[in-house]
Amino acid sequence: MDLNNEVLENPIATNIEPMIKLTFTVNEEQYEIQTSPTEKLIHILREQLNLAGTKISCGIGRCGACSVLLDGELVNACLVMAYQVNGKSITTIEGIGGVTFDEVQEAFLTEGGFQCGYCTSGMIIAVKYLLALNPTPTETDIKEALAGNLCRCTGYGGIIRSVQSLSAKNGGI
Amino acid sequence: MKSNIQVDKDRVRPDGVSKVTGSLKYLTDLTFPNMLYGKILRSSHPHAKILSIQTEEAENLPGVEAVLTYKDVPGMNRFGMIIPDQPVLCEERARYVGDAVAAIAATSIEIAEKALKLIQVEYEVLPIIDTPEKALLSNAIKLHPAGNICHRSSYSNGNITAAFEACEAIVEETYELPRQLHGYMETEGGVVVPQEDGGIYVYAATQHGFKDRFQLSRILGMPETMIRIISSPIGGSFGGKDELNIQPYAALLALKTNCPVKIHNTRAESIRASLKRHPMKITAKTGTDSTGKILAHQVKIIADKGAYATLGPAVLDFAVEHAAGPYIIPNIETEGISVYTNNGVTGEFRGFGGNQITFALEGQLDRLANVLDMDPIALRRMNLRKATDLGPLGHRIAPTDSAALVLNEIQKLSESSDHQQTASKWKRFGSGIAIAMHGGGLGFGRLDSAGGRLSLNKEGKIEISFGFEECGQGLLSVIENLVIEEVGCSPQDIKIVIGDTSVVPVSGSSTASRGTSIVWQSLQKMKEPFKKKIVEHVSSVLSIPHENLYLGDNGIWEIGKDNGPCMTYKECAEGLQDGTVITSFHFPVTPDAVNGGHFLYSFGGVKVNVEVDILSGKVKVISINHVISAGPVVSPNGFRGQIEGGGVMSLGYTMMEEVKMLKSQYVTHNFDSYLMPNIVDVPFDTNVYAIEDLYEGDNYGPRGVGEIGTIAITPAIVKAIHDAIGCWVTKLPISSEEILEKVESRGMLPWI
Numbered sequence: 005m006d007l008n009n010e011v012l013e014n015p016i017a018t019n020i021e022p023m024i025k026l027t028f029t030v031n032e033e034q035y036e037i038q039t040s041p042t043e044k045l046i047h048i049l050r051e052q053l054n055l056a057g058t059k060i061s062c063g064i065g066r067c068g069a070c071s072v073l074l075d076g077e078l079v080n081a082c083l084v085m086a087y088q089v090n091g092k093s094i095t096t097i098e099g100i101g102g103v104t105f106d107e108v109q110e111a112f113l114t115e116g117g118f119q120c121g122y123c124t125s126g127m128i129i130a131v132k133y134l135l136a137l138n139p140t141p142t143e144t145d146i147k148e149a150l151a152g153n154l155c156r157c158t159g160y161g162g163i164i165r166s167v168q169s170l171s172a173k174n175g176g177i
Numbered sequence: 178m179k180s181n182i183q184v185d186k187d188r189v190r191p192d193g194v195s196k197v198t199g200s201l202k203y204l205t206d207l208t209f210p211n212m213l214y215g216k217i218l219r220s221s222h223p224h225a226k227i228l229s230i231q232t233e234e235a236e237n238l239p240g241v242e243a244v245l246t247y248k249d250v251p252g253m254n255r256f257g258m259i260i261p262d263q264p265v266l267c268e269e270r271a272r273y274v275g276d277a278v279a280a281i282a283a284t285s286i287e288i289a290e291k292a293l294k295l296i297q298v299e300y301e302v303l304p305i306i307d308t309p310e311k312a313l314l315s316n317a318i319k320l321h322p323a324g325n326i327c328h329r330s331s332y333s334n335g336n337i338t339a340a341f342e343a344c345e346a347i348v349e350e351t352y353e354l355p356r357q358l359h360g361y362m363e364t365e366g367g368v369v370v371p372q373e374d375g376g377i378y379v380y381a382a383t384q385h386g387f388k389d390r391f392q393l394s395r396i397l398g399m400p401e402t403m404i405r406i407i408s409s410p411i412g413g414s415f416g417g418k419d420e421l422n423i424q425p426y427a428a429l430l431a432l433k434t435n436c437p438v439k440i441h442n443t444r445a446e447s448i449r450a451s452l453k454r455h456p457m458k459i460t461a462k463t464g465t466d467s468t469g470k471i472l473a474h475q476v477k478i479i480a481d482k483g484a485y486a487t488l489g490p491a492v493l494d495f496a497v498e499h500a501a502g503p504y505i506i507p508n509i510e511t512e513g514i515s516v517y518t519n520n521g522v523t524g525e526f527r528g529f530g531g532n533q534i535t536f537a538l539e540g541q542l543d544r545l546a547n548v549l550d551m552d553p554i555a556l557r558r559m560n561l562r563k564a565t566d567l568g569p570l571g572h573r574i575a576p577t578d579s580a581a582l583v584l585n586e587i588q589k590l591s592e593s594s595d596h597q598q599t600a601s602k603w604k605r606f607g608s609g610i611a612i613a614m615h616g617g618g619l620g621f622g623r624l625d626s627a628g629g630r631l632s633l634n635k636e637g638k639i640e641i642s643f644g645f646e647e648c649g650q651g652l653l654s655v656i657e658n659l660v661i662e663e664v665g666c667s668p669q670d671i672k673i674v675i676g677d678t679s680v681v682p683v684s685g686s687s688t689a690s691r692g693t694s695i696v697w698q699s700l701q702k703m704k705e706p707f708k709k710k711i712v713e714h715v716s717s718v719l720s721i722p723h724e725n726l727y728l729g730d731n732g733i734w735e736i737g738k739d740n741g742p743c744m745t746y747k748e749c750a751e752g753l754q755d756g757t758v759i760t761s762f763h764f765p766v767t768p769d770a771v772n773g774g775h776f777l778y779s780f781g782g783v784k785v786n787v788e789v790d791i792l793s794g795k796v797k798v799i800s801i802n803h804v805i806s807a808g809p810v811v812s813p814n815g816f817r818g819q820i821e822g823g824g825v826m827s828l829g830y831t832m833m834e835e836v837k838m839l840k841s842q843y844v845t846h847n848f849d850s851y852l853m854p855n856i857v858d859v860p861f862d863t864n865v866y867a868i869e870d871l872y873e874g875d876n877y878g879p880r881g882v883g884e885i886g887t888i889a890i891t892p893a894i895v896k897a898i899h900d901a902i903g904c905w906v907t908k909l910p911i912s913s914e915e916i917l918e919k920v921e922s923r924g925m926l927p928w929i
Contacts, residue, residue: 050206051208054208056199056202056203056206057198057199057200058199059203059362059363059412061362061363061364061444062444062847062848062849063443063444063847064444064847064848064849066847066848066849067362067848069362096199097198097199098198098199098200100198100199101198105194105197105198109197109198112193112197113189113190113193113194113197114187114189115814116814116815116817116818117197118193118196118197119413119649119650119651119815119818119819119822120361120362120363120410120411120412120413120648120649121192121195121196121197121201121410121412121649122203122361122362122363122412122413122649123362124196124197124199125199128197143861146856147856147857150855150856151855151856151857152855153855153856154360154362154848154853154855155362156359156360156361156362156413156415156822156826156853157362157413157649157650157818157822158818158821158822159818159821159822159823159824159825159826159854159859159863160821160825160854160856160859161178161817161818161821161822161825161859161863162814162817162818162821163856164178164856164861165178
């Protein structure tokens with residue numbers, strides 16, 4: 005059996021691991037849970053905290069559906085393990101906006117930045133991150149920033165229009 | 178980004194807010210108390226006898242609640258939409274690596290995965306058939322009792338032999354098309370919840386809830402009335418979730434354990450078991466007279482069906498039908514064969530065989546134009562169908578001059594100078610066009626029931642209901658916009674009910690670009706009786722002549738009184754005895770008994786510009802212009818989204834996507850080795866132009882556009898590459914290696 009098959013046949017460690025006490029903040033709310041140190045953040049969010057707004061699609065960090073902010077940095081929640089988030093702060097799609105919509109959400113609604121919506125949570129987080137660093141992104145900036153987030157429905161047209169409308173609003177081209 | 182689409186109908190999609198805030202619960206996001214997790218053991222070999230299955234060790238693992246094999250299937254151990262030939266759980270034989278052998282329910286995913294490894298299956302490996310050609314050899318092992326041919330389909334007209342003799346120019350080519358992954362972001366999954374009466378609720382994505390219910394009823398040996406399918410929202414489908422996937426396993430496990438059971442495929446599991454686009458090999462020979470008039474067209478199609486039929490026969494029929502596309506060809510002979518192999522199962526995929534056959538057809542026209550030294554658009558125009566010409570199978574279709582309208586727009590686009598050139602001497606630029614014709618609905622001879630329900634419900638909402646699913650295509654917007662337009666109310670007055678077999682009428686499946694068309698047609702049938710019921714009630718209560726009343730924002734208004742409705746919908750609902758109108762009809766079909774022949778068609782054209790790097794062989798699509806003729810645009814964002822998204826899906830099909838198999842084993846398991854277009858691969862210069870006019874007298878309204886944006890992209894890109902470097906590509910996806918070989922063989926590099 006080659007290495008590739010070996011990995012596929014054994015996708016997760018099934019040995020019983022010691023549990024750790026995990027303390028972290030999600031969307032400004034403190035959580036303390038018991039979990040395996042190598043449990044993936046995506047599963048903690050979706051299954052233990054019932055924050056299913058963050059989606060899972062590839063599970064290997066290639067599609068960006070599970071994008072969240074970890075201490076303000078853009079990460080794939082499927083690649084982050086429990087021990088890595090101890091004491092840290094996470095923002096998920098549920099933490100974006102509030103009573104009124106965030107401007108990115110508003111732009112996605114107006115410009116048709118989503119269709120099935122399954123990539124949308126991650127995509128919006130990635131756009132938030134882009135605009136926080138660069139309020140007036142150009143075509144090249146948009147490509148670079150969103151290259152890690154796949155969308156199968158829109159062909160990216162609506163997403164591009166969403167980001168460009170925000171860039172224009174901020175004085176960009 | 179340019180477009181001629183009026184945006185005055187743009188409203189925020191009814192499902193928009195919940196999607197951008199992440200609050201929408203997809204069916205794979207649901208959890209229930211006491212829920213168990215299901216996993217499916219699939220065959221270790223693409224082809225093997227199953228000698229024994231030992232499950233004791235797995236059953237004894239703490240946390241495992243059930244382990245099922247074929248012996249636990251109470252009803253028919255088969256499914257499949259046209260030919261039920263796929264085992265739910267294999268008995269004595271596995272025919273591909275996605276074949277299910279056992280299913281497990283456990284208290285956690287980890288335990289279920291561990292238990293999978295404790296099931297011992299003894300296999301006797303059988304020789305594999307990994308190509309359709311091998312399957313057709315006379316001594317090939319039979320994959321099914323009737324042999325290895327799943328389906329044959331053909332069409333002929335005129336005398337092909339004599340016609341070729343009269344031709345001045347003849348081109349012949351073989352086109353090879355790959356296995357494409359639907360690549361929906363939400364993998365298959367859902368939860369089945371057992372009910373106290375012994376029935377089940379199935380929360381799982383499907384494009385046709387009633388069809389799932391019918392198939393599950395046969396498998397479970399349970400009346401359909403005890404099965405409720407809740408099937409929306411869906412995180413993308415593109416045809417890939419039309420057939421059953423995890424539903425039978427979750428249902429069997431839920432009934433066995435009497436607990437809710439959730440199955441949500443990982444991406445690797447999904448790739449192994451899901452449907453794919455049919456790989457096809459298409460050989461086409463086409464001839465014209467000296468002026469470019471096509472005299473003869475001969476086409477042979479071999480489709481790789483994989484192990485089981487699902488909708489494959491209909492896909493082949495569709496490809497055969499569209500072999501002549503929008504052209505009038507007096508002598509034609511098309512033969513198609515769909516062949517079982519031990520490869521992954523292929524089935525329904527956006528475009529439904531139209532993509533493959535149009536690559537061949539448009540490729541032939543471009544080659545002929547080249548041989549004849551003619552303008553490719555002029556060649557097309559010379560052979561184009563007229564408004565009242567018969568359809569491609571010689572059958573009557575709804576009159577339409579869309580083919581000419583699309584070609585005219587494409588010509589205008591081609592004449593506009595948009596060449597983007599950089600200074601590098603290693604870059605070559607080219608442009609290409611292609612057009613396509615695409616049938617909507619299931620076609621003649623197939624049960625294609627449609628319908629809907631419109632009512633004023635007790636809460637005072639105008640409730641509109643269909644059996645369709647929101648797969649992401651924007652059907653909810655289509656419904657909302659059409660109800661506003663046809664009934665006259667405001668968005669706040671509407672409640673849309675879809676995706677739940679217990680409460681929706683039969684509308685047929687969310688497939689074949691039929692949704693928009695059926696919503697519009699249903700409303701034409703329902704709106705007047707519905708308005709009449711309401712207006713007559715208000716008229717009798719308020720003693721206002723009914724001709725002075727109309728439905729508007731928040732209620733029923735009297736003409737000339739603009740200060741508010743004379744009765745709100747809420748008030749009306751309280752007194753109205755029966756505010757429901759139901760319609761049921763058949764999707765429009767041709768009056769001629771031509772099996773699978775369509776009646777309503779949409780048309781699309783594409784112009785692309787490409788850049789070919791002759792040092793690296795890399796091809797970059799730098800602009801895409803779509804022209805679509807499908808009747809009035811109902812939902813501007815939805816329309817553009819479907820066309821742009823479909824175009825990029827086909828860009829991927831043309832440039833990079835292939836689910837590779839080696840010896841009937843998937844080489845590709847996830848998005849690290851299966852590359853779909855990301856934002857870097859798509860041109861920001863993408864423009865969509867809609868031709869909204871319908872042919873005079875056309876009463877069929879807007880056509881769906883789920884597929885038409887995908888069809889013409891491939892041949893347009895291939896033609897653009899030819900324009901750039903003078904070479905034809907015949908095999909997809911286009912590889913840099915092949916381009917480099919062609920560049921070298923043409924001596925385009927100075928040192929070679």
